[in-house]
Amino acid sequence: NAGVTQTPKFRVLKTGQSMTLLCAQDMNHEYMYWYRQDPGMGLRLIHYSVGEGTTAKGEVPDGYNVSRLKKQNFLLGLESAAPSQTSVYFCASIPGQGYNQPQHFGDGTRLSIL
Amino acid sequence: AQSVAQPEDQVNVAEGNPLTVKCTYSVSGNPYLFWYVQYPNRGLQFLLKYITGDNLVKGSYGFEAEFNKSQTSFHLKKPSALVSDSALYFCAVTVAGGYQKVTFGTGTKLQVIP
Numbered sequence: 001n002a003g004v005t006q007t008p009k010f011r012v013l014k015t016g017q018s019m020t021l022l023c024a025q026d027m028n029h030e031y032m033y034w035y036r037q038d039p040g041m042g043l044r045l046i047h048y049s050v051g052e053g054t055t056a057k058g059e060v061p062d063g064y065n066v067s068r069l070k071k072q073n074f075l076l077g078l079e080s081a082a083p084s085q086t087s088v089y090f091c092a093s094i095p096g097q098g099y100n101q102p103q104h105f106g107d108g109t110r111l112s113i114l
Numbered sequence: 115a116q117s118v119a120q121p122e123d124q125v126n127v128a129e130g131n132p133l134t135v136k137c138t139y140s141v142s143g144n145p146y147l148f149w150y151v152q153y154p155n156r157g158l159q160f161l162l163k164y165i166t167g168d169n170l171v172k173g174s175y176g177f178e179a180e181f182n183k184s185q186t187s188f189h190l191k192k193p194s195a196l197v198s199d200s201a202l203y204f205c206a207v208t209v210a211g212g213y214q215k216v217t218f219g220t221g222t223k224l225q226v227i228p
Contacts, residue, residue, distance in 0.1 A: 004157070033216075040123075040220055041220060042118075042204065042219055042220040043158075043204070043218040045216075058215075090157055090158070092158075100165045102148055102150075102160035102163060103158070103160075103216065105150075105157030105159070106157050107155070107156050107157045108156075108157055
C-alpha cells in the first residue's frame with residue numbers, strides 16, 4: 001500500500017509561473033485535504049474535498065485552486081505563483097465521516113518561488 | 115472557533131528521563147484530540163487519539179496522553195525518552211460533524227539529548 005503519494009517532491013518556480021501539485025491516495029478515502037506548513041505556523045488548511053467532484057475553501061485559499069475529478073486524486077494548482085507561496089505543501093485523507101479517524105499524510109511537496 | 119495551543123516551541127530532555135509535550139485546546143462541543151509526529155522531510159504520522167472513554171490514552175512507540183476536560187489539556191507523555199524520539203510533535207483538535215475541520219497546533223520540537 002502506497003497510502004498518500006505527492007508529486008513532485010521538490011520544485012522551484014519563478015514568480016508568475018503556474019504549476020499543479022498532485023495528490024493520489026489508494027485507500028478509497030472520501031475526504032482529502034491540502035495544507036501548507038510554514039515555520040511557527042503549524043499546518044493551515046488551503047482547500048478540502050468531501051468527495052469526487054466536490055471542493056471547498058479552507059483557511060487560506062487565496063491564490064490556489066483545486067480539482068477532484070477522480071476520487072483517488074486531489075490536485076492543487078497555483079495559477080500565478082508568488083514568493084509568499086513558498087512553503088511545504090501536504091496532502092491528507094480520511095475515510096468518509098471519519099471525524100474520529102486520524103488523517104493520513106503524504107510526505108509533502110517543497111515549493112520555492114523565486 | 116476552535117483552536118490549539120502548544121506553548122513550547124522546543125522541549126529538551128535527557129535520554130531516559132520522562133518527557134511531556136503540552137497542548138491545550140478550545141472547542142465548542144466535545145473534542146476529538148490527536149497527536150502526530152513529524153520527522154525531517156516526512157509527512158505527519160499519527161501517534162494517538164482521544165475520542166471518548168478513559169482519560170489516559172496509549173499510542174505508538176510508548177507514548178501516552180492524558181485528557182483533562184477541566185483544564186482543556188491533552189499533554190503528550192513518555193516515561194523514558196529515546197534519542198530517536200527527537201522530532202516535531204503536533205497536537206490537533208476537531209469536533210464531530212461537518213467536514214471534520216482539524217485545527218493543528220504550531221508544533222513543538224522535541225530534542226532528546228544523549
